[in-house]
Amino acid sequence: MFDLIRKNISKHVKLNEEEFTFFVSLLRVKKIRKKQFLLEEGEVCQFECFVNSGCLRQFYLDDSGQEHIIQFAVTDWWISDQYSFLTGLPSPYFIDALENSEVILINKTSLEDLYQKVPKFERFFRIAFQSSYVALQKRILANISQTAEERYHNFVSTYPEIEQRVPQHQVASYLGIKPESLSRLKKQRPA
Amino acid sequence: MFDLIRKNISKHVKLNEEEFTFFVSLLRVKKIRKKQFLLEEGEVCQFECFVNSGCLRQFYLDDSGQEHIIQFAVTDWWISDQYSFLTGLPSPYFIDALENSEVILINKTSLEDLYQKVPKFERFFRIAFQSSYVALQKRILANISQTAEERYHNFVSTYPEIEQRVPQHQVASYLGIKPESLSRLKKQRPA
DNA sequence: CGCGACGTTGATTTGCCTCAACGATTGTGG
DNA sequence: CCACAATCGTTGAGGCAAATCAACGTCGCG
Numbered sequence: 001m002f003d004l005i006r007k008n009i010s011k012h013v014k015l016n017e018e019e020f021t022f023f024v025s026l027l028r029v030k031k032i033r034k035k036q037f038l039l040e041e042g043e044v045c046q047f048e049c050f051v052n053s054g055c056l057r058q059f060y061l062d063d064s065g066q067e068h069i070i071q072f073a074v075t076d077w078w079i080s081d082q083y084s085f086l087t088g089l090p091s092p093y094f095i096d097a098l099e100n101s102e103v104i105l106i107n108k109t110s111l112e113d114l115y116q117k118v119p120k121f122e123r124f125f126r127i128a129f130q131s132s133y134v135a136l137q138k139r140i141l142a143n144i145s146q147t148a149e150e151r152y153h154n155f156v157s158t159y160p161e162i163e164q165r166v167p168q169h170q171v172a173s174y175l176g177i178k179p180e181s182l183s184r185l186k187k188q189r190p191a
Numbered sequence: 192m193f194d195l196i197r198k199n200i201s202k203h204v205k206l207n208e209e210e211f212t213f214f215v216s217l218l219r220v221k222k223i224r225k226k227q228f229l230l231e232e233g234e235v236c237q238f239e240c241f242v243n244s245g246c247l248r249q250f251y252l253d254d255s256g257q258e259h260i261i262q263f264a265v266t267d268w269w270i271s272d273q274y275s276f277l278t279g280l281p282s283p284y285f286i287d288a289l290e291n292s293e294v295i296l297i298n299k300t301s302l303e304d305l306y307q308k309v310p311k312f313e314r315f316f317r318i319a320f321q322s323s324y325v326a327l328q329k330r331i332l333a334n335i336s337q338t339a340e341e342r343y344h345n346f347v348s349t350y351p352e353i354e355q356r357v358p359q360h361q362v363a364s365y366l367g368i369k370p371e372s373l374s375r376l377k378k379q380r381p382a
Numbered sequence: 383c384g385c386g387a388c389g390t391t392g393a394t395t396t397g398c399c400t401c402a403a404c405g406a407t408t409g410t411g412g
Numbered sequence: 413c414c415a416c417a418a419t420c421g422t423t424g425a426g427g428c429a430a431a432t433c434a435a436c437g438t439c440g441c442g
Contacts (some may be wrong), residue, residue: 002303047363060336068335070331070332071326082321082325082328084432119310122317123313125317126317131277132320133273133320134274136324137261137273137327138274140261141329143335144366145253146399148397164354176334176335177398179420179421179422180399180400180421182400184423282411338429338430359388359389360388360389368430369431370389371391371432372430374389374391375390378390378391
């Protein structure tokens with residue numbers, strides 16, 4: 001049950017049994033079925049979420065009813081709305097499941113407690129956010145410097161497993177283009 | 192000299208005199224003149240950098256010789272290449288000064304030392320990266336969901352002080368559009 | 383002064399969007 | 413288990429936002 005998250009954390013910090021046991025005592029496991037929401041716009045996000053299995057997405061719903069996918073999260077990834085989590089303000093985003101999924105949640109007060117008792121977790125999340133920051137910078141560079149086609153091929157080679165399992169129009173949304181356009185550019189130069 | 196950085200850090204963690212004194216002992220102050228490089232493509236980035244005064248930018252130079260601005264950093268901001276800093280690999284980016292500037296540097300080994308001796312800094316940078324992550328997500332959303340004009344007005348209202356001090360074509364680069372296009376859309380609907 | 387950096391404007395092209403229709407597949411309720 | 417609806421991807425025609433290419437004016441600085 002907690003093997004995967006243990007391994008995930010051990011990528012950046014080494015925990016002993018006691019520390020890990022304490023960590024686990026703060027966790028809550030949740031199953032989410034396809035299309036169910038983990039977070040809805042207007043709610044305050046109170047958790048960090050680790051994906052044990054399945055696939056989720058975070059998206060923004062604009063005034064014209066269009067969805068814009070901010071991120072995907074498959075097995076072994078973290079997902080949450082850091083904006084709402086940090087500020088305590090209502091989230092502008094939705095998080096829902098693209099497949100039946102199992103997630104592990106830690107809520108904000110537990111996490112603060114954890115930071116106090118096991119400062120290594122401060123380090124873990126520092127490194128995790130630093131790495132995520134790097135990934136987002138790369139995505140921004142792609143957005144401001146590349147064509148839709150280049151971004152798509154970039155995406156496929158960076159995240160082949162996501163390209164495999166999510167519908168094509170969701171990938172289009174993530175790339176900031178229309179489904180029709182993605183369809184067309186794939187025909188011209190298949191992956 | 193170190194008042195500003197002290198205030199910046201105190202936004203997230205409280206330091207006593209001893210801790211701050213130790214921190215300062217690890218710092219190096221550097222003046223950078225306009226157009227000088229703080230980091231060049233191919234170098235390994237060994238520092239975190241705090242801008243005490245002036246203005247810097249981080250950019251990518253593509254194969255066709257085009258610059259793409261990843262971020263600006265004015266007084267009281269941090270700038271670095273986290274990718275190279277984290278991985279120890281050569282940076283794909285440049286960092287240079289848009290004005291004569293004064294920066295405060297802490298190098299990687301000193302920072303690791305600092306994390307060991309004063310774990311509060313782990314917390315400080317955790318929160319700093321978490322906040323930056325939020326800002327980058329917002330920029331990505333803008334890039335995938337808004338028109339050039341919307342992104343521009345968004346930028347002006349978010350960073351009025353940057354809009355004031357950097358040349359217009361640099362703002363265009365940051366927004367992912369051409370200088371001519373920015374000029375035109377400003378004429379149609381002035382800020 | 384003269385040159386380079388910067389912003390503007392015009393003419394044209396193009397990449398992606400919009401709107402619309404249609405087939406294939408999936409899933410679901412009767 | 414079939415019928416029907418919903419979801420998803422594709423294709424076509426036409427439109428528009430932004431890019432491209434080119435020229436030019438202004439400013440500030442060496």
